Amino acid sequence: MLFYLFALLAVLSGTYMVLTRNLLYAGFSLLVTLLSVAGIYVLLFADFVAVTQLMVYVGGVLVLILFGIMLSSRVHDQSVMSESVNKVWGTVITFLILVGLCYTILHANLHMLPWLETADMDVLGLEKSTVHIIGIKLMTDFIVPFEVASLLLLIALMGAAYIATDKQKV
Amino acid sequence: MLAFLLTLMLLLGVVIVLAYAERKVAAFMQDRLGPTEAGPYGSLQAVLDVLKLLQKEDIVPALADKGLFKLAPILIFAAVFAGFAVIPISPTLVPAGIGIGVFYLLAIISLDVIGLLMAGWGSNNKYAMLGAMRSVAQIVSYEIPAGLAILSAVMVSQSLDFQEISYQQGVLMNAFPGMGYETNWLFGIQALGIDTTNIGGITTWNIFRAPMLLVAFVIYFIASLAESNRAPFDIPEAESELVAGFHVEYSGFRFAVLFLAEYSMMVLVSLVAVILFLGSWNTPLPNIGSVALANWTTGTIGEISGNLWAAFWLISKTFVLLFVQLWARWTYPRLRVDQLMYLCWKVLTPVALVVVLLAGVWRLLMI
Numbered sequence: 196m197l198f199y200l201f202a203l204l205a206v207l208s209g210t211y212m213v214l215t216r217n218l219l220y221a222g223f224s225l226l227v228t229l230l231s232v233a234g235i236y237v238l239l240f241a242d243f244v245a246v247t248q249l250m251v252y253v254g255g256v257l258v259l260i261l262f263g264i265m266l267s268s269r270v271h272d273q274s275v276m277s278e279s280v281n282k283v284w285g286t287v288i289t290f291l292i293l294v295g296l297c298y299t300i301l302h303a304n305l306h307m308l309p310w311l312e313t314a315d316m317d318v319l320g321l322e323k324s325t326v327h328i329i330g331i332k333l334m335t336d337f338i339v340p341f342e343v344a345s346l347l348l349l350i351a352l353m354g355a356a357y358i359a360t361d362k363q364k365v
Numbered sequence: 366m367l368a369f370l371l372t373l374m375l376l377l378g379v380v381i382v383l384a385y386a387e388r389k390v391a392a393f394m395q396d397r398l399g400p401t402e403a404g405p406y407g408s409l410q411a412v413l414d415v416l417k418l419l420q421k422e423d424i425v426p427a428l429a430d431k432g433l434f435k436l437a438p439i440l441i442f443a444a445v446f447a448g449f450a451v452i453p454i455s456p457t458l459v460p461a462g463i464g465i466g467v468f469y470l471l472a473i474i475s476l477d478v479i480g481l482l483m484a485g486w487g488s489n490n491k492y493a494m495l496g497a498m499r500s501v502a503q504i505v506s507y508e509i510p511a512g513l514a515i516l517s518a519v520m521v522s523q524s525l526d527f528q529e530i531s532y533q534q535g536v537l538m539n540a541f542p543g544m545g546y547e548t549n550w551l552f553g554i555q556a557l558g559i560d561t562t563n564i565g566g567i568t569t570w571n572i573f574r575a576p577m578l579l580v581a582f583v584i585y586f587i588a589s590l591a592e593s594n595r596a597p598f599d600i601p602e603a604e605s606e607l608v609a610g611f612h613v614e615y616s617g618f619r620f621a622v623l624f625l626a627e628y629s630m631m632v633l634v635s636l637v638a639v640i641l642f643l644g645s646w647n648t649p650l651p652n653i654g655s656v657a658l659a660n661w662t663t664g665t666i667g668e669i670s671g672n673l674w675a676a677f678w679l680i681s682k683t684f685v686l687l688f689v690q691l692w693a694r695w696t697y698p699r700l701r702v703d704q705l706m707y708l709c710w711k712v713l714t715p716v717a718l719v720v721v722l723l724a725g726v727w728r729l730l731m732i
Contacts, residue, residue, distance in 0.1 A: 219486065223433070226479055242465055246472045254475025258505060261482050265498070326465055326525060 198238055205231040222261045229253055243325050368460035372449050379680070380628040384411040387691055394695040418624075421617035426489060429614065433487030438615065438622040441480035445629045447473045452636050453528045455646055455675030456537060456666045466527040467519055470637065471512060474592075477630070478504055481611055484623075488614040496610025499702070500601030504592050506709045511588035513717035514581040517724035518641040521553070521575045521731070527640055534574070535647030536565030536659045540666055552576060553731040565659035566651025570644035575731070577723045582642040584717050586686070589634035591705070593627065595690055597697035598705060635686040636679070643682055646675035 208227035215221050229252045236245035333341050385400075385408060392399025400407030425431055451466035453459035463469060478501050485497020522530045532541035538549065539562065551559035553574040561568045572579045591598035594610075602610030612623045639645060650658035662678075664670030700708070 223479075223483065242463065243468075246465055246468050249472035250468070250475065253479065254472060254505075254508075258475070258478050258482070258501065261479070262498075262501065265482065265486060265494070326468075 198235060201231040201234040201238070204228075205235070218264050219261070222257065222264060225260070226253060226257055229257065241325065243329055368450075372452075372460055373446070375454075376446070376449065376629055376632065377625075379632055379683075380625055381411045381415070382684075383628055383632065383687055384414070386688070390688065390691045391695055394692070415621060418621040419618055423617040423619060424614075426614050429489045430487040433483045434614070435487075435619070437480050437484035437487055438619045438626070440483060441477055442622050442626040442629070444473060444476035444480060445626045445633060447476075448633050449629075449636075451527055452633075452640070453531050453646065454679060455672040456528075456532070456540075458672055458676075459528050462526065462528050465525045467515060467525045467530075467641075470527075471508070471515070474633075475508070477626075484615075485611040488611070490614050492607045492609070492613045493611050496601045496607045496613070499607075500594055500611060503594070503598060503601060503705060506706065507588040507591035507598075507713075510584050510709060510713035510717045511592060513714070513721050514585035514588065515637075515641060517581045517717075517721045518571055518578055520721065520724045521571060521578060521728055522641075523728070527645075530571075531640055531645035531647070534569050534571055534644045536563060536569070536652065536663060537647070537666060538562060538569070549574060550731065553727060555731065561651075564651045564653075565647065565663075567644065567649045568651050569647070570649075571642050575724060575727045577720050577727060578642055580716065581720045581724070582638065584713050584720070585638055585642070586689075587708075588713065589638060590690060590693065591709070593630040593634055593690075595631065596694035597700050599694075599699060600702060600705065603699060631687060631690060632683065635683045635690070638686055639679060639682045643686075644678075646679040648674065648678055649682075 205228050208224040208231070212221045212224040212228060215224070229248060233245040233248045236242075236248060388410065389399045389407070391397075400410035403409040403413050425434055448470050450461045451459070451463060451470055453462070481497050481500050481504075485493045485495075485500075488494070518530070519525060522533055524530055524533075529541060529544070532538050532544065533547075533549070538544055538547055547562075548560055549562045549569045551557050551561050551568060567573055572582055590596075594601050601607070602612075607613070612620060615623055648659050648662040650662050652659045662674055664672075664674040
């Protein structure tokens with residue numbers, strides 16, 4: 196029941212985000228979308244992912260987006276509006292993605308997936324949260340992707356610092 | 366639902382006392398009398414202020430973005446209040462004892478920032494906009510040293526659960542499920558061989574178990590002043606420059622909600638500091654030989670005595686920290702923006718990184 200509530204919220208706010216022309220409203224409805232997706236994560240026993248979603252997307256990315264929108268428009272102006280361009284190509288690509296997704300989902304044979312058959316069981320067992328397992332996995336089985344991700348972030352940070360520095364004219 | 370109402374009542378009570386204390390402490394530090402008329406020693410002043418605010422007209426500026434303007438105070442207060450859900454009040458009393466409480470708290474507080482931006486933009490006012498921008502820039506930057514300081518405490522405690530961290534810092538540690546055979550050593554160093562598990566009191570507080578957490582505590586406290594927009598970090602609402610910052614257009618009930626959210630934020634950050642560093646709901650008095658001060662001032666878990674003692678210690682320690690916040694406000698002048706950023710990025714963040722490293726090494730000595 197809760198799932199349908201969150202799903203409905205996510206879909207409605209997502210639709211509003213796409214349809215509204217006011218970029219700022221789009222940003223705030225993205226907030227609702229992210230929150231409801233976090234709610235769905237909690238229902239899936241993925242508490243760590245849910246909170247990380249809040250931390251990274253709401254606390255970081257969304258604030259950055261809103262900040263960008265507010266800084267790039269003067270205070271007295273009307274809110275920033277977006278225009279619709281590339282209508283034909285957009286429709287075609289969206290439709291193709293929809294068809295692709297439907298095809299995949301219909302052929303996925305959902306009822307035979309092993310993790311769905313065990314979904315009724317108490318996934319967490321004695322553990323109070325998934326953090327311990329995630330930590331151990333990150334340091335053993337998934338150490339390479341983890342380190343590569345940190346390297347990527349480091350490069351992004353250096354790039355940002357380089358772009359932001361005052362370049363002295365030679 | 367009961368936990369919700371209890372927490373709300375407790376919070377309102379604490380905030381009313383705090384608002385009164387703010388004025389009295391300020392008056393004392395400036396050699397004035399402060400409020401004297403309403404009630405004995407003016408003690409009803411804060412209550413009457415709230416009543417006055419509730420009766421006022423609710424003004425929405427004509428050119429404001431009305432939806433956002435009305436939604437913002439609710440969002441801000443909801444974000445701060447949601448943080449209280451994971452705060453344990455006593456060994457058996459916690460609204461929501463989830464396993465990743467610390468992480469949840471950090472994440473949910475960042476919703477507050479969105480609310481501030483909403484209020485600043487929705488007001489359609491230069492001062493409000495500038496105040497919101499400054500406030501958000503400040504909160505986002507100071508989350509980093511605060512997060513690192515919290516991380517070092519979490520590394521020492523090996524847990525993200527506020528209740529587990531609380532149990533570790535007192536004589537009740539072995540009563541927590543899963544920690545029946547853990548021991549606390551003096552300064553956390555097993556090699557010293559002094560077992561403080563049953564001594565309790567201040568010797569098992571986190572700042573004592575791992576002395577570098579004292580530095581982390583100071584960093585966290587400074588950062589928390591910035592996060593709750595308190596002086597000397599109150600440039601977002603600097604009266605002489607911005608009138609009142611992001612809430613300049615709010616009046617009546619909406620202003621009361623914003624005011625409540627601001628004071629709740631102060632209470633929340635102090636509570637987190639107490640729980641992570643200053644022994645949570647544990648007593649500061651240690652057991653000395655047969656004079657079992659710690660046991661006497663802890664009570665029995667699950668009974669009324671245990672709950673009352675724990676709540677008493679937690680709230681009194683929180684009030685000490687809140688008093689320090691007020692004290693700092695009347696002691697230090699406001700920082701400039703560049704000084705603010707200098708302090709955050711060039712002083713607090715490097716020191717916090719070193720403390721995180723030290724905490725990791727210290728944890729190895731504690732095993």
